[in-house]
Amino acid sequence: MIEVKDLSKDYIILKRKPGLSGAIRSLFIREKEIKQAVDHISFEIKPGEVVGYIGPNGAGKSTTIKMLCGILTPSHGEIRVNGVVPYQNRKQNAINIGAVYGQRTQLFWDIPVRESYELLRHIYEIPKNDFEARMKHFTEYLNLGPILDIPVRQLSLGQKMRCELAASFLHNPAVVFLDEPTIGLDVAVKENIRKFIREMNHLYGTTVILTTHDMEDIEQLCQRIIIIDNGSILYDGDLVAVKERFGHQRTIHFEMPQTDHFKLPASLESTVDVAEITESRVSLLFSSRDIKGAEVIAIMMAEYEVNDLTIKDTSIETIVKEIYERGI
Numbered sequence: 001m002i003e004v005k006d007l008s009k010d011y012i013i014l015k016r017k018p019g020l021s022g023a024i025r026s027l028f029i030r031e032k033e034i035k036q037a038v039d040h041i042s043f044e045i046k047p048g049e050v051v052g053y054i055g056p057n058g059a060g061k062s063t064t065i066k067m068l069c070g071i072l073t074p075s076h077g078e079i080r081v082n083g084v085v086p087y088q089n090r091k092q093n094a095i096n097i098g099a100v101y102g103q104r105t106q107l108f109w110d111i112p113v114r115e116s117y118e119l120l121r122h123i124y125e126i127p128k129n130d131f132e133a134r135m136k137h138f139t140e141y142l143n144l145g146p147i148l149d150i151p152v153r154q155l156s157l158g159q160k161m162r163c164e165l166a167a168s169f170l171h172n173p174a175v176v177f178l179d180e181p182t183i184g185l186d187v188a189v190k191e192n193i194r195k196f197i198r199e200m201n202h203l204y205g206t207t208v209i210l211t212t213h214d215m216e217d218i219e220q221l222c223q224r225i226i227i228i229d230n231g232s233i234l235y236d237g238d239l240v241a242v243k244e245r246f247g248h249q250r251t252i253h254f255e256m257p258q259t260d261h262f263k264l265p266a267s268l269e270s271t272v273d274v275a276e277i278t279e280s281r282v283s284l285l286f287s288s289r290d291i292k293g294a295e296v297i298a299i300m301m302a303e304y305e306v307n308d309l310t311i312k313d314t315s316i317e318t319i320v321k322e323i324y325e326r327g328i
Ligand SMILES: Nc1ncnc2c1ncn2[C@@H]1O[C@H](COP(=O)(O)OP(=O)(O)OP(=O)(O)O)[C@@H](O)[C@H]1O
Pocket: 011, 012, 013, 035, 036, 037, 055, 056, 057, 058, 059, 060, 061, 062, 063, 064
């Protein structure tokens, strides 16, 4: 379904020295810097796969997705999406794919959502019967009924995301790219969205490429993940192996009045690592297989004054760092 071979993308950044003299100078002498956002990556995705494309900020995720969508032309390498070279045949590629990009909307801002869908029906030439059947299904699944007659500009973030998702699947594309589809949403809406994506994949066999920083999205939706860092692929494989390795890792952030003389309590030394110390916070990293979170908290509170604490699952950034340093 998707074939990516030795793909790279370089951005050319024009540099300018600060101040008025810098601005004048840059009119005559253009200093350039090349940023290699994607660096010779290769992967294949089979029809019906749901793949998490993950990595820290600036890793090269959006740049890859934009090349797969035909928005950007690669500097090097080959891409085929459903048999089509995206940047050479944008129109056909647009018919084959659906996409939800975090901030951008494919719906029309000032008209009721229902009318946006009607316009999309004409743009994609969706047969009326198919359109109506899918609209009925999506309305039920995403609970769109109460919001179909409201203009997009008046919708909440969660309502808007549900409408965007329906729009991206409306023409029954072979592949859907979803960029942070659950960011900033409450737990119930997140669940609703994940359920919908699973259902679409199951019913229509839609291939889904998902970029997200939310580990829960990945766990619930993806069998496979591709981790990208600094433009290169760090890991491509089964989610199970990554879960085995990192699923038990926890981070606890302790907010403390002062951290100057912090030293890890002796009883935690064999099981806990200090992930970070700032002026007012100490972050401890451990595996729940080795020690219970409650025990870590009790030991810390017995030795230090703690104002507040939060417990977190391991972030994508930590996973990338660990794989980078120690391998999987
Ligand atoms: N139009 C551009 N011109 C120059 N550099 C760019 C451009 N777009 C992205 N970059 C740079 O390319 C690198 C990869 O960016 P990209 O947006 O693909 O990362 P990302 O993994 O999607 O990050 P995020 O999770 O923050 O969205 C970054 O260093 C970024 O600063």
